[in-house]
Structure formats: structure tokens, C-alpha cells
Amino acid sequence: MGYNGLLLTLPREIKSFLAVFVIVLSIGYFTGLLFVSQTESTTPAGIKENYLGNEEDVDAEVMKFKKGEREMLTIIHTHVLSMSFIFFLLGGIVLFTKLPKKLKFFLILEPFFSVLATFGGVYFVWKGIDWVKYLVIVSGILMTLIFITSVSIVLYQLFFQKTAPKSSI
Numbered sequence: 001m002g003y004n005g006l007l008l009t010l011p012r013e014i015k016s017f018l019a020v021f022v023i024v025l026s027i028g029y030f031t032g033l034l035f036v037s038q039t040e041s042t043t044p045a046g047i048k049e050n051y052l053g054n055e056e057d058v059d060a061e062v063m064k065f066k067k068g069e070r071e072m073l074t075i076i077h078t079h080v081l082s083m084s085f086i087f088f089l090l091g092g093i094v095l096f097t098k099l100p101k102k103l104k105f106f107l108i109l110e111p112f113f114s115v116l117a118t119f120g121g122v123y124f125v126w127k128g129i130d131w132v133k134y135l136v137i138v139s140g141i142l143m144t145l146i147f148i149t150s151v152s153i154v155l156y157q158l159f160f161q162k163t164a165p166k167s168s169i
Helices: 012-038 044-052 069-094 101-126 132-159
Strands: none
Touching: 012 069, 012 132, 044 101, 044 132, 069 101, 069 132, 101 132
């Protein structure tokens, strides 16, 4: 079955439905990133402080305490499940775009590895393995760049490309 470029051949109503979904999904994703910036978890020190606390810093502007095991498991559980669902849905749409096969497979598969690296890394930071905070930053940035790239490709093909030449993958 040829599905490469199938997105371009869909009726206007389905394209509109998908576009609105991707836009709302993006609003949710970027709201989450705003929350991350509010917790100052965008730097290696901020990641460590967010999960291990800053009780020893008497000059801290905001007092943070080390998260408990139950709280950590809840954070990791909810984020891994929800991010997997986000990338499953977005990847399902990307599958039907007109793209080279290798790029398409990278865009749909890599985010799952970034989710595991990011939130697995958060757990290891909480366990006291300090260097993993850098992995959390790199995987989180990569995950976000792939999200932005995938959304941009989907919206571009939904709004600006009219037809696709026939090909099969």
C-alpha cells in the first residue's frame, strides 16, 4: 500500500480536522515547555535542584525539597505515557506525509527514545547520578526539535501543498 504523500490527497474536511488537532496538540506541548521554564529545569543545575531540592542553599529564592519516590514515579509514569501518546498520534500523521523514507522513520521513531532518555534520565538524576542531567537536556531538546519539525511538515503539507506525485513505500 502506498502511503507516502497520502496526506496531500485527503479531502479538505479531514485536512482541517488534522490541522486543528496538530495546532491544539502544539499548544499543549508548548504550555508544558513553559511550565518547565517556570521550574527553572532548563539548565543542568536547575534539573538537579528541581528533583533533589535546594535545602542547603540559604539564599535560594524559592525553597525546593527533594521529591519523594512516589512523586517521582508519578511524574515519570504520567510523562512517559502522555509523551508516548503525543508522539504516536503525531507520528501517525507524519507517516502519511510526502517525505524521504529515512527522514520519515527518524521523525516517527526517535521521539520514543528521547522520551525514555529524558524521563529515565530524570529518574537517574533523582537517584544521584549527576552527569545524566546533561543527557536530560540533550534528549529534551532533540525531542522538542523533532516535535517542531514534524508539526511544521504536517501543517505545511496540509495548508500549502496541493497534490503529491504517485509513489509507493
